[in-house]
Amino acid sequence: MVLPSYLLPLFHRLEQSGHRCYAVGGCVRDSIMGISPQDYDLCTNARPEEVISLFSDYRCIPTGLRHGTVTVLTEGHPVEITTFRTEGSYTDGRRPDWVTFTPSLEEDLSRRDFTVNAMAFSPEEGIIDPFGGRQDLEKGLLRCVGNPDRRFTEDALRILRCLRFASTLGFSIHPNTAAALKNTASRLTLVSGERIGAELNKLLCGKQVRQILLDWPDVLGVVLPEILPMVGCPQRTPYHRYDVWGHTAAAVEAIPPKVELRLTMLFHDAGKPACAFTDESGTDHFYGHGKISAQLAQTALARLKWDRATSETVVELCLLHDRVLVPSLPAVKRLLNKIGPERLEQLILVKEADTLAQSKLALPRMEQHQQIRRLAQQILEEQSCFSRKDLAVTGKDLLALGIPAGPKMGEILEALLNAVMDGKISNQREALLQYLREERF
Ligand code: ATP
Numbered sequence: 001m002v003l004p005s006y007l008l009p010l011f012h013r014l015e016q017s018g019h020r021c022y023a024v025g026g027c028v029r030d031s032i033m034g035i036s037p038q039d040y041d042l043c044t045n046a047r048p049e050e051v052i053s054l055f056s057d058y059r060c061i062p063t064g065l066r067h068g069t070v071t072v073l074t075e076g077h078p079v080e081i082t083t084f085r086t087e088g089s090y091t092d093g094r095r096p097d098w099v100t101f102t103p104s105l106e107e108d109l110s111r112r113d114f115t116v117n118a119m120a121f122s123p124e125e126g127i128i129d130p131f132g133g134r135q136d137l138e139k140g141l142l143r144c145v146g147n148p149d150r151r152f153t154e155d156a157l158r159i160l161r162c163l164r165f166a167s168t169l170g171f172s173i174h175p176n177t178a179a180a181l182k183n184t185a186s187r188l189t190l191v192s193g194e195r196i197g198a199e200l201n202k203l204l205c206g207k208q209v210r211q212i213l214l215d216w217p218d219v220l221g222v223v224l225p226e227i228l229p230m231v232g233c234p235q236r237t238p239y240h241r242y243d244v245w246g247h248t249a250a251a252v253e254a255i256p257p258k259v260e261l262r263l264t265m266l267f268h269d270a271g272k273p274a275c276a277f278t279d280e281s282g283t284d285h286f287y288g289h290g291k292i293s294a295q296l297a298q299t300a301l302a303r304l305k306w307d308r309a310t311s312e313t314v315v316e317l318c319l320l321h322d323r324v325l326v327p328s329l330p331a332v333k334r335l336l337n338k339i340g341p342e343r344l345e346q347l348i349l350v351k352e353a354d355t356l357a358q359s360k361l362a363l364p365r366m367e368q369h370q371q372i373r374r375l376a377q378q379i380l381e382e383q384s385c386f387s388r389k390d391l392a393v394t395g396k397d398l399l400a401l402g403i404p405a406g407p408k409m410g411e412i413l414e415a416l417l418n419a420v421m422d423g424k425i426s427n428q429r430e431a432l433l434q435y436l437r438e439e440r441f
């Protein structure tokens with residue numbers, strides 16, 4: 001494992017003052033896997049006050065002094081340095097009742113969640129791995145450090161972290177750890193919405209998300225009860241080959257890994273079970289499910305305190321996802337007018353993922369989605385008019401023609417815009433004014 005050069009002065013200074021220093025946790029795991037770590041966490045036997053005074057010529061932020069963490073800024077990189085610590089009992093299932101500092105690295109590693117996250121590294125000593133993390137990493141295995149039931153009971157967030165790492169790293173879960181997930185899942189209700197939301201975001205963007213959703217709906221359902229009715233809900237139509245949950249899992253995987261898009265696919269059909277209706281031929285229909293899905297998404301996202309922008313995007317896309325889009329220039333201009341270019345591209349991605357997760361019979365729709373995308377590109381490139389502000393006349397021109405400001409003026413501008421979008425008149429001042437006179441608004 002090679003450390004970035006900006007860390008070396010931190011190691012040297014701690015070691016020269018008689019302390020030990022290691023890189024620890026996620027950065028060791030990622031480096032061994034050949035992934036470049038997002039950030040590096042260090043741990044040391046120096047007390048937080050000592051770290052602050054040793055690095056008095058650096059910018060230090062007392063991130064969590066009581067828990068032993070000081071953030072030192074070096075060459076623009078924030079590096080968390082945490083004193084080796086042990087944790088007391090967890091009576092609330094969320095936070096340790098106390099933490100104490102310890103001189104033992106092994107003790108510090110033993111409080112960590114999974115063996116692959118419980119390794120440390122120093123340039124002098126190499127990799128320190130008391131729990132077989134390296135072997136588990138090679139096998140692609142997530143395994144709790146210590147007794148899994150106890151570890152998940154201590155801190156229920158670890159239940160979700162386990163599924164999150166399985167999704168992002170593409171790992172399997174050791175049978176004992178998997179059994180403990182089931183035993184302790186109900187304790188997830190103890191964890192705050194924000195912390196659950198942060199883990200779910202990462203889980204949904206992971207490469208193995210489809211399998212995790214298929215394998216663990218009951219655990220995820222503790223924090224997202226909205227998903228549960230989808231599991232096993234049949235879709236007897238030639239356009240589908242999975243039940244609603246199987247389709248949802250495939251659709252989540254089929255869309256690019258952006259939080260708002262993945263969340264949209266997670267919820268897009270959540271309203272189906274409530275709308276299901278089987279006709280006399282035995283075919284299932286789900287009329288109006290988009291609206292119910294949007295409501296369910298809104299409730300879940302508000303409960304888990306997702307930010308407003310993400311929540312609004314997801315709700316709107318759920319609402320729009322089964323709207324029929326017509327691949328013609330006027331229709332796409334109207335869409336651009338209504339939802340704007342960014343939302344339209346998101347909607348096309350949603351429709352593509354939805355189609356890819358259906359049966360082969362649905363596949364010809366892919367060409368239509370692509371056609372809509374091409375039309376939108378053409379409209380944007382040609383800077384064609386699709387909103388009132390693009391019109392070559394303004395309210396002022398209408399005033400000059402004696403049309404008073406007010407709702408009537410709004411209607412006239414809208415009529416002009418529609419005529420332009422439909423290609424009845426060109427968006428030129430003279431042509432528009434002429435049209436106004438002729439139509440006698
Ligand atoms: P990421 O790539 O998401 O940052 P990470 O492994 O670095 O992954 P962090 O949340 O940054 O995860 O935590 C850093 C380390 O702290 C972990 O590798 C693990 O050793 C330990 N850790 C974090 N959260 C917990 C927890 N809830 N219980 C036990 N150990 C934890």
Ligand code: MG
Nearest residue numbers: 026027039041
């Ligand atoms: Mg980290």
